[in-house]
Amino acid sequence: MFSQKIPDASNFVKGVDTSFMVILGIIFFFLIAITATMIYFVFRYRKSKNPKATQIHGSVSLEITWTIIPTILVMVMFYYGWIGYKPMKEAPEDAFTIKSIGRMWNWQFQYENGKQTDTLYVPLDRAVKLDLKALDVIHSLYIPAFRLKQDLVPGKKQMMWFIPGRVGEYDLFCTEYCGLQHSSMHTSVVVMPQDKFDKWYIDTTRVATLITDKPGALGHLIVKKNGCLACHSLDGSKLVGPSWKGLFGKTEVVITQGKKRELIVDSAYIHNSIHNPNSDIVKGFKRGLMLSYKDDLTDEDIDEIIKFMKTLSE
Amino acid sequence: MSETVLQHNQVSYLEYQGRFKGLFAWIFSTDHKRIGLLYLYSMLVLFSVAATLGLLMKIELIAPGKTIMDAQTYNSFFTLHGITMIFLIVVPGLPAVFGNFFLPIMIGAKDVAFPKLNLLSWWIYILGALVVLSSQFIGDGPPDTGWTFYAPYSFRTGTNMLPAVTGAFILGFSSIATGLNFIVTIHRMRAPGMAWMKMPLFPWALYGTAWIQVLATPIVGVTLLMIVLERTLQIGFFDPALGGDPILYQHLFWIYSHPAVYIMILPAMGVISEIIPTFARKTIFGYKAIVVSTLAIAFVGYFVWGHHMFTSGMSGTALYTFSILTFLVAIPSAIKIFNWVATLHKASIDIQTPFLWALCFLFVFMIGGLSGMVLGALSANVHLHDTAFVVAHFHFIVFGGTGFAFFGALHYWYPKMFGRMYDKGWANIGLAIFFTGFNTLYLPMFYLGMIGMPRRYYDYVEEFHGPNIVSSFGAMLMIAGLIIIITNLIRSARKGEIAEADPWKGKTLEWSIASPPTLENFDEIPVVTKQPYDYE
Ligand code: HEC
Ligand code: HEM
Ligand SMILES: [Cu+2]
Ligand SMILES: [Cu+2]
Numbered sequence: 001m002f003s004q005k006i007p008d009a010s011n012f013v014k015g016v017d018t019s020f021m022v023i024l025g026i027i028f029f030f031l032i033a034i035t036a037t038m039i040y041f042v043f044r045y046r047k048s049k050n051p052k053a054t055q056i057h058g059s060v061s062l063e064i065t066w067t068i069i070p071t072i073l074v075m076v077m078f079y080y081g082w083i084g085y086k087p088m089k090e091a092p093e094d095a096f097t098i099k100s101i102g103r104m105w106n107w108q109f110q111y112e113n114g115k116q117t118d119t120l121y122v123p124l125d126r127a128v129k130l131d132l133k134a135l136d137v138i139h140s141l142y143i144p145a146f147r148l149k150q151d152l153v154p155g156k157k158q159m160m161w162f163i164p165g166r167v168g169e170y171d172l173f174c175t176e177y178c179g180l181q182h183s184s185m186h187t188s189v190v191v192m193p194q195d196k197f198d199k200w201y202i203d204t205t206r207v208a209t210l211i212t213d214k215p216g217a218l219g220h221l222i223v224k225k226n227g228c229l230a231c232h233s234l235d236g237s238k239l240v241g242p243s244w245k246g247l248f249g250k251t252e253v254v255i256t257q258g259k260k261r262e263l264i265v266d267s268a269y270i271h272n273s274i275h276n277p278n279s280d281i282v283k284g285f286k287r288g289l290m291l292s293y294k295d296d297l298t299d300e301d302i303d304e305i306i307k308f309m310k311t312l313s314e
Numbered sequence: 315m316s317e318t319v320l321q322h323n324q325v326s327y328l329e330y331q332g333r334f335k336g337l338f339a340w341i342f343s344t345d346h347k348r349i350g351l352l353y354l355y356s357m358l359v360l361f362s363v364a365a366t367l368g369l370l371m372k373i374e375l376i377a378p379g380k381t382i383m384d385a386q387t388y389n390s391f392f393t394l395h396g397i398t399m400i401f402l403i404v405v406p407g408l409p410a411v412f413g414n415f416f417l418p419i420m421i422g423a424k425d426v427a428f429p430k431l432n433l434l435s436w437w438i439y440i441l442g443a444l445v446v447l448s449s450q451f452i453g454d455g456p457p458d459t460g461w462t463f464y465a466p467y468s469f470r471t472g473t474n475m476l477p478a479v480t481g482a483f484i485l486g487f488s489s490i491a492t493g494l495n496f497i498v499t500i501h502r503m504r505a506p507g508m509a510w511m512k513m514p515l516f517p518w519a520l521y522g523t524a525w526i527q528v529l530a531t532p533i534v535g536v537t538l539l540m541i542v543l544e545r546t547l548q549i550g551f552f553d554p555a556l557g558g559d560p561i562l563y564q565h566l567f568w569i570y571s572h573p574a575v576y577i578m579i580l581p582a583m584g585v586i587s588e589i590i591p592t593f594a595r596k597t598i599f600g601y602k603a604i605v606v607s608t609l610a611i612a613f614v615g616y617f618v619w620g621h622h623m624f625t626s627g628m629s630g631t632a633l634y635t636f637s638i639l640t641f642l643v644a645i646p647s648a649i650k651i652f653n654w655v656a657t658l659h660k661a662s663i664d665i666q667t668p669f670l671w672a673l674c675f676l677f678v679f680m681i682g683g684l685s686g687m688v689l690g691a692l693s694a695n696v697h698l699h700d701t702a703f704v705v706a707h708f709h710f711i712v713f714g715g716t717g718f719a720f721f722g723a724l725h726y727w728y729p730k731m732f733g734r735m736y737d738k739g740w741a742n743i744g745l746a747i748f749f750t751g752f753n754t755l756y757l758p759m760f761y762l763g764m765i766g767m768p769r770r771y772y773d774y775v776e777e778f779h780g781p782n783i784v785s786s787f788g789a790m791l792m793i794a795g796l797i798i799i800i801t802n803l804i805r806s807a808r809k810g811e812i813a814e815a816d817p818w819k820g821k822t823l824e825w826s827i828a829s830p831p832t833l834e835n836f837d838e839i840p841v842v843t844k845q846p847y848d849y850e
Binding site: 016020024031034035046047050053055066067074077080081082083088089144147150151153154155158174175176177182186289 | 389560653687768849
């Protein structure tokens with residue numbers, strides 16, 4: 001699916017890999033030279049071979065030599081690291097900008113024309129800038145094949161940019177620990193030739209209209225795209241949030257403003273649970289984990305979700 | 315009066331009967347040697363627990379998806395593993411066990427400056443450990459934040475992270491008390507004639523370490539306290555939801571935790587500087603250079619914390635500075651390596667178990683340090699930060715460095731501490747298995763990081779499967795080696811051959827007294843006239 005070894009997957013691969021190889025060369029040289037010397041000395045000067053040690057207290061010239069040489073070498077390493085890194089901080093003005101949002105535990109990419117995806121689609125050979133935003137805790141967007149990583153810190157503006165150099169599909173991971181499903185915060189970057197990308201980009205009709213014949217299918221698609229299923233199971237098992245199996249129509253015990261009460265789950269309750277998740281907390285679950293989706297889901301979206309939930313109560 | 319003194323001085327510290335009997339004769343003893351052993355036993359238990367957690371994690375990672383535990387359990391395992399290993403074992407480890415036992419003896423003193431404070435530090439340590447462990451059993455489930463407690467996740471999680479933080483806070487006091495005690499002891503209690511430049515290198519390393527403990531620990535104390543206040547009183551320091559700054563937390567955390575790496579590694583270097591001359595029958599090469607590097611590491615180590623945060627969005631100048639400083643702090647370590655290897659030149663080497671540990675230390679420590687060069691370079695860091703590469707790097711440094719030195723020290727000073735010798739054959743077999751397992755476990759993790767496997771991952775894509783299998787197999791091998799090593803040591807404490815006072819023909823003061831030492835160490839305080847490693 002993806003390969004690490006594509007030297008032109010992004011414009012940064014070369015800089016990073018060069019600094020890596022330079023440093024690797026130096027450290028392998030030292031590791032092997034010192035280990036070999038050490039082993040040689042141990043054999044050459046073992047007690048049976050050399051019964052009397054010669055007492056040597058030190059040597060100023062040697063101390064100076066092996067202070068200066070490593071100092072020069074580390075400066076060389078620093079230099080390569082720095083020049084490989086510098087361009088990562090300077091995005092071109094005309095870059096194609098995509099808003100990239102991390103939340104527990106999914107990614108969302110919002111394009112300027114209103115398109116929203118959970119996979120990152122980018123055009124080949126064009127500077128792409130990701131404006132990063134974290135909604136809950138710190139996440140980190142990592143594309144190994146591009147040699148790129150940037151933390152998403154809630155409340156802070158961060159960005160990263162790159163020029164994809166080869167058509168293909170590459171892994172995208174979260175590398176800042178963010179809780180239970182940290183390791184499944186995984187999606188891909190799809191690099192397409194400009195013409196194919198344009199075709200994809202212009203097509204803002206909903207994919208879902210194709211599958212509306214199956215009841216709840218559109219709702220299912222919406223909850224998948226919004227990452228609800230990271231916390232809610234469909235099969236009755238308890239994850240971070242309550243399962244949706246049999247949810248619609250059941251009697252639920254919730255805590256409202258510190259008081260326990262019972263209610264029947266209906267459309268209004270679900271609507272409210274999505275807009276104001278912290279107003280009624282389901283007994284046995286934590287407040288503060290589910291964020292409000294007021295700005296992400298329209299009323300029509302929520303109606304579709306409810307249709308989908310109903311299919312789980314049949 | 316002279317009669318009682320004589321009596322005190324004839325029985326060993328192990329047999330001495332004071333005011334208390336049985337267990338109480340230990341847990342209320344202010345003898346620095348008994349306190350050293352108290353720490354040793356406590357840490358052995360904690361290490362076994364934490365290593366078992368590590369092994370279970372590696373078994374979980376042998377295949378993608380769920381193998382033996384669910385994600386929540388995995389997350390709480392690496393949290394408890396990290397907290398225990400760092401705060402309860404490697405940070406206090408060498409100073410608390412071998413520093414307590416040997417610092418006074420090596421500088422020719424009868425005890426540390428404040429024996430009661432010393433016992434109190436152990437009690438605080440135990441209290442801290444119990445509070446940390448209690449987080450596993452009380453409240454809403456074991457903490458799952460990782461040992462770094464990064465905000466704001468540590469405020470979001472529903473698990474019981476407060477006891478873990480409070481425990482780490484309490485442990486800080488133990489660390490400060492020990493550090494203070496050592497500084498005063500070294501300044502005031504050196505035997506007549508032991509000028510600073512005649513002091514052995516292990517006490518020197520403890521001296522550098524003690525200053526970091528005293529100066530850096532309060533910072534983490536304050537930081538942890540701020541978390542407690544934020545979580546209980548909703549004061550916004552770090553959580554953006556309350557108007558705080560999560561990056562501030564990272565700065566405060568690493569301002570302590572990076573120097574903490576040197577708290578772990580300096581005493582380890584001190585141990586190696588003792589073992590090598592003894593078995594080389596040769597004075598150490600470049601004594602002064604080693605002393606100066608020790609102090610340089612302790613000092614420069616304060617200014618490199620930012621290298622843990624290269625991808626969190628700092629300014630260009632900050633990045634630049636932290637990267638340069640990180641490279642510079644490597645130089646004193648390199649100087650030490652060169653001096654140790656040079657000591658072997660024209661030596662007359664007696665190849666014994668402690669010496670083999672020192673050689674293995676040099677090898678793994680070099681890998682750890684050199685892989686740190688890769689991480690210090692900004693561009694490579696962006697790719698490798700928070701991947702398995704980092705996990706491999708710090709296990710090579712911390713486990714390879716401090717852990718190997720700890721076992722080396724144990725095999726070196728064992729005959730002095732217990733008056734008996736372990737089975738050398740088994741000790742070497744254990745080491746060989748352990749060393750092979752160690753490398754099989756951690757080397758593949760460098761590769762995994764290079765191909766992009768993030769750390770703290772319960773599950774991974776198929777691409778990463780192969781190296782993970784090798785690594786998990788290495789973990790099993792390594793644990794097998796550890797079991798052999800530890801069993802041999804425990805068994806020999808009672809059944810081993812009686813050891814001589816100076817089995818390795820060492821020259822530092824601890825080898826001039828009885829094995830095991832008497833209560834007051836020296837019949838008469840020695841007068842020091844020579845350099846510490848004088849084999850003329
Ligand atoms: C980070 C985890 C998380 C995500 C993501 C999440 N939720 Fe929740 N959700 C929870 C938790 C925890 C609760 C229970 C506490 C509460 O009632 O607020 C909950 C409760 C609910 C409830 C009430 C359930 C009941 O049993 O009464 C509904 C409905 C719901 N969520 C819908 C959604 C939808 C729709 C999405 C996606 C758009 C979503 N959730 C995404 C964690 C999450
Ligand atoms: C002195 C010895 C050791 C020390 C100091 C140590 C330290 C640590 C630390 C600090 C972490 C990071 C936890 C975190 O990221 O929050 C960690 C993770 C880990 N350690 Fe160890 N460890 C030691 C020994 C072991 C052993 C014996 C094993 C295995 C048998 C092991 C396997 C692991 C694994 C699998 C992880 C999880 C990595 C991840 O998910 O990020 N460690 N260790
Ligand atoms: Cu994450
Ligand atoms: Cu550090």
